[in-house]
Amino acid sequence: MVLKLTDIPFFPSYIDGQSDHQFMAGAWAQGPFARDKLGVISAFSAEHMAIFTDERWTRQIELEGMRASGVTRGAMFDFVSNSLLFSNGQAHRNRRGPLARSFARPVLAALREDVARRTDRMAFGLKGAGRVDFLRDFAGPLPAQVIASVLGIPENDADSFAGHVYSAIRGLSVVSAEIRAESDADLDAINRYVDDLLAVRRPDEAGDFLSQYLAKTEDGPMSAEEIRCQIVGLVLAGSDTTRGALASTLSQLLQHRDQWEAFCADPDGLIDGVVNEGLRFDPVIGSLPRVTLETREVDGVKFPRQTFVAVSMLTSLRDPQVYADPDRFDVFRSDHPRLHPVFGSGPHRCLGEILARIELEEALKALARHLPHLAMDGPPPVMRGYGAVRSISDLFVSA
Ligand code: HEM
Numbered sequence: 001m002v003l004k005l006t007d008i009p010f011f012p013s014y015i016d017g018q019s020d021h022q023f024m025a026g027a028w029a030q031g032p033f034a035r036d037k038l039g040v041i042s043a044f045s046a047e048h049m050a051i052f053t054d055e056r057w058t059r060q061i062e063l064e065g066m067r068a069s070g071v072t073r074g075a076m077f078d079f080v081s082n083s084l085l086f087s088n089g090q091a092h093r094n095r096r097g098p099l100a101r102s103f104a105r106p107v108l109a110a111l112r113e114d115v116a117r118r119t120d121r122m123a124f125g126l127k128g129a130g131r132v133d134f135l136r137d138f139a140g141p142l143p144a145q146v147i148a149s150v151l152g153i154p155e156n157d158a159d160s161f162a163g164h165v166y167s168a169i170r171g172l173s174v175v176s177a178e179i180r181a182e183s184d185a186d187l188d189a190i191n192r193y194v195d196d197l198l199a200v201r202r203p204d205e206a207g208d209f210l211s212q213y214l215a216k217t218e219d220g221p222m223s224a225e226e227i228r229c230q231i232v233g234l235v236l237a238g239s240d241t242t243r244g245a246l247a248s249t250l251s252q253l254l255q256h257r258d259q260w261e262a263f264c265a266d267p268d269g270l271i272d273g274v275v276n277e278g279l280r281f282d283p284v285i286g287s288l289p290r291v292t293l294e295t296r297e298v299d300g301v302k303f304p305r306q307t308f309v310a311v312s313m314l315t316s317l318r319d320p321q322v323y324a325d326p327d328r329f330d331v332f333r334s335d336h337p338r339l340h341p342v343f344g345s346g347p348h349r350c351l352g353e354i355l356a357r358i359e360l361e362e363a364l365k366a367l368a369r370h371l372p373h374l375a376m377d378g379p380p381p382v383m384r385g386y387g388a389v390r391s392i393s394d395l396f397v398s399a
Contacts, residue, residue, distance in 0.1 A: 001300075002297055002300060002301070002302050003300055003301045003302065004301075004302060005035065005039070005041060005301070005302075005303070005304070005307065007301070008031070008033045008034065008035045008041060008301060009030045009031060009034055009035070010034065010035055010036070010037070011023075011027050011034045011035070011036055011042070012026050012027060012030065012034075019382075020286075020314055020383070020384060020385070020386060020390075021282075021314055021318065021327075024042075024044070024312055024314045024315050024386065025315065025318075027042065027044070028044040028045075028315050032044065032045065032048065032299045032301075033299070033301060038068070039308065040308045040309070040310055041303070041307060041308070041309050041310070042287070042309075042310050042311070042312055042386075043298075043309060043310075043311045043312070044311075044312050044315035044316065044319075045315070045316060045319050045321065046316045046317075046319040046321060046322045046341065047319075047321070048298070048299075048311055048316070049288070049311045049313075049316040049341060049345075050345065051298060052288075052290050052298075052309050052311045053288055053290060053311065053344065053345050053346050054346065055346050055347055057292060057293050057294050057296055058290040058291060058292050058293060058309070059088045059089075059290065059291050059293055060085070060086060060087070060088050060092070060289075060290065060291075060348055061086060061289045061290070061291060061308075062080075062086050062087060062088065063077075063080060063081060063086070064289075064291070064308065065080070065086075065289070065388075066080050069173075069174045069175075071180065074171075074180065074184045075168075075171075075183075075184040075185075075187040075188050075191065076168075076171035076172065076180070076183060076184055076187055078225070078229075079187060079229055079232060079233070079236075080172075082095075082223075082225055082226045082229035083095070083229050083230070083232075083233045084096045084099065084230055084233060084348075085233060085237065085348065092347060092348075093347075094220065094221050094222055094226075095222065095226060095229075095230050096347070096351070097216070098213055098216035098217045098220065098222075098230070099213065099230045099231075099234065099351060100351055101212075101216050102209055102212045102213040102216055103209070103234075103351055103352075103355075105354070107150075107209055107212075108354045108355055108358065111146070111149075111150065111355065111358060112358050112362065114146070114149060115146055115358050115359055115362045115363075116362045116366075118142070118145065118146070118362075119142065119359075119362045119363045119365075119366040119367075120362075120366045120369075120370075122138055122141075122142065122363075122366070123138075123363075123366035123367045123369070123370040123371060124366075124370050126138070126370070126371060126399040127370060127371065127399060128399065129399045130398065130399065131377050131396055131397075131398055132377075132396065132397050132398070132399050133394065133395075133396060134247055134250065134395040134396065134397050135243065135247055135381075135392070135394060135395055138246075138363070139242075139243045139244075139246040139247040139250075139363075139395075140162065140166065140243050141158075141159070141162060142242070142243075142246070142359060142363060143238055143239045143241075143242040143243055143359060144158065144159075144161065144162030144165050144166070144239055145158045145162070146238075146355070146359060147234065147235050147238050147239065148161050148162070150209050150234075150355075151194075151197055151209065151210060151231070151235075152197065152208055152209070152210060153193075153197070161190070161193065162239075163186075164186040164187075164189045164190050164193075165186075165190065165235055165236065165239050166239065166240070167182055167183060167186040168183050168184075168186040168187040168189075168190055168236065169183075169236055169239065169240050169389070170182075170183045171183030171184060171187065172236070172388060172389070173388065187232070190232055190235065191228060191232060194228050194231050194232055194235075195228055197210060197231075198210060198214065198227070198228060198231070201214055202214070203215035203217075203218045210231070213230075213231070214227075234351070234352070237350075237351075237352060238352045238355065238356070240284075240389045241284050241285070241352075241356065241389055242356050242359050242360065243392075244284040244383065244389065244390060244391070244392045245278060245279055245284045245356065245360060246359070246360055246363055246364070247381055247392050247395045248278060248281075248282045248284065248381065248383055248392060249274065249275065249277075249278025249279070249360065249364065250278075250364065250367065250395070250397075251376065251380050251381050251395050252277075252278060252281055252282070252329045253274065253278075253331075253364075254374065254375060254376045254397070255329075255376065255380055256329055259274075259329070259330075259331050259332075260368075260374075261372075262331075263331065263364075263368050264368045264369075264372040267364075267365040267368045267369060268365070270331060271361050271364065271365055273331040273332060273333070274331045274364055275357060275360045275361055275364070276336045276340060277329060277330060277331045277333060277336075278360070279340055279342045279360075280317045280318075280323070280336065280340070280342065281317075281329045282383045283313040283314060283317050283342045283390070284342070284383070284389060284390055284392075285313050285342060285344075285388070285389060285390070286312070286313060286314065286385045286386045286387045286388060286389075286390045287310040287311055287312045287313055287314075287386055287387045287388075288310070288311050288313070288344060289308070289309070289310050289387065290308075290309050290310075290311070291306060291307070291308055291309070292304070292305055292306060292307045292309065293305060310386075310387060312386065313341070313342060314386070316341060317341060317342065322335065322337065323335050340353075343356075371399055374397055374398070374399060375397065375398050376395075376396070376397060376398075377396045377397050377398040378394065378395075378396035380395075381393045381394060381395040
């Protein structure tokens with residue numbers, strides 16, 4: 001018998017004190033899908049992640065997320081309308097192409113040196129600093145400074161730019177009218193900043209990142225607003241994600257002292273395992289949203305066209321069909337898929353994976369080199385959220 005969407009069980013009630021992982025595992029234990037009160041269907045397994053992100057029958061959400069939050073205008077609404085992440089088909093290809101080609105390996109390879117120098121200085125600077133607010137003093141500034149450097153923003157402006165970025169990002173979630181107004185104002189400031197940066201560049205295939213990007217958009221189909229939005233998108237997509245992943249990975253390492261000590265003894269040898277496991281164990285992306293384009297049966301359930309599906313990263317990255325003992329944090333595991341699923345798949349696969357990896361690798365190696373005695377100085381941070389970019393609470397360490 002083929003089931004209808006209304007036959008899918010609702011999510012179980014949240015039990016006080018449950019982690020996001022425990023809550024989602026409880027929903028998965030009921031069956032392959034769960035639905036919420038708005039009718040969004042969640043899927044849990046790694047296999048379903050592949051099925052529901054297959055562009056042949058599903059598409060990326062566009063403005064549905066904004067509209068569901070009651071947002072129909074403003075800076076964030078305009079940004080989402082013009083961004084590559086929330087577009088499909090030809091519009092997506094138009095927007096992704098020039099950015100992907102400008103953000104290619106040679107540009108990124110040159111960045112590794114810059115990031116290594118920066119993280120070395122930052123980690124060394126923490127030596128003997130006592131109690132450190134790791135998000136404020138390390139994990140937050142790093143991605144914002146690195147993207148500022150990619151865009152050629154002067155070092156002196158990087159901190160105020162970072163302030164705008166972390167405030168603006170809040171507008172991608174469901175927030176109060178007050179926070180939305182602040183977020184829109186900060187996004188306006190970023191827009192003006194990026195407009196000014198673009199205004200003084202000339203298209204130049206051999207120039208810096210922005211000049212190359214302009215050369216690749218010349219005579220193309222994008223409007224001036226779209227050209228700017230893809231750069232702003234890079235800034236927004238690359239900040240909170242890397243910040244959360246770095247803090248979460250470090251906290252897991254410090255909570256598994258034997259693995260931290262093994263890493264400090266051989267940072268170069270263990271770095272790949274550390275980064276892959278940090279990204280898997282408590283992923284910074286909660287789920288990937290998709291809308292079905294045709295009616296199809298999956299696992300005995302009929303999914304009509306236009307069904308809104310969220311495939312959980314939390315559960316699919318702990319799928320026992322893929323990972324042995326999936327609830328164990330283990331930097332030595334050898335069962336990570338070749339392409340890490342946390343960066344998505346298909347046409348929207350993350351454009352910043354290499355940059356994110358460079359930042360995570362260089363930061364964690366520098367911390368291990370300079371601060372082998374680093375320890376938690378407070379409760380472990382908690383990652384929260386089931387969709388989009390998850391938030392992380394404070395991480396204090398003693399350096
Ligand atoms: C740990 C860090 C990161 C994670 C886990 C991550 C994850 C993801 C995921 C899952 C997607 C696809 C979303 C979907 O299919 O719905 C995505 C898209 C994207 N990411 Fe990342 N990301 C990270 C860091 C970065 C960085 C550092 C940048 C750039 C500076 C970046 C730029 C982008 C862009 C531009 C897209 C949109 C691609 C498109 O729609 O074609 N990301 N990211």
